[in-house]
Amino acid sequence: MGRFDSERFRELLERLRPAGGVARCLHYPGMTTIPVGFDRFASDDARHQGLAWSDVCPAYALALVSRGSYVLPQDDEEMEVLWDELGGESTRPWPDVRGVVARSWAWLDAHHPALDAASPTQGGG
Numbered sequence: 001m002g003r004f005d006s007e008r009f010r011e012l013l014e015r016l017r018p019a020g021g022v023a024r025c026l027h028y029p030g031m032t033t034i035p036v037g038f039d040r041f042a043s044d045d046a047r048h049q050g051l052a053w054s055d056v057c058p059a060y061a062l063a064l065v066s067r068g069s070y071v072l073p074q075d076d077e078e079m080e081v082l083w084d085e086l087g088g089e090s091t092r093p094w095p096d097v098r099g100v101v102a103r104s105w106a107w108l109d110a111h112h113p114a115l116d117a118a119s120p121t122q123g124g125g
Contacts, residue, residue, distance in 0.1 A: 022064060025057035027086050032068040035112045038104075045103055058088035059097035063104030074105075
């Protein structure tokens with residue numbers, strides 16, 4: 001029996017995750033980069049919370065955009081307005097996805113703290 005190839009196993013798992021991952025839920029294609037491991041975090045988190053991917057994928061995308069390439073307000077009231085604009089086809093209101101965004105921010109802060117400093121481009125260019 002051969003050696004276990006953990007990198008190949010990880011690649012296989014990535015292929016089995018929801019098609020397109022969080023990138024397919026960005027309001028505009030390519031509007032921010034998806035950090036390594038974020039798709040895995042998002043799909044595992046959604047599954048653990050028992051939430052439908054189609055309802056929460058836009059929330060993971062909003063968390064990325066608000067912490068990454070764009071300088072967006074992050075207080076609750078303004079995030080609710082952004083959710084109304086960027087929530088895509090989710091059927092969930094802001095109070096239902098607030099925790100998804102908060103967990104995503106915590107993950108990003110722990111795994112990619114440079115994102116909090118935002119990229120030098122405003123507007124995703």
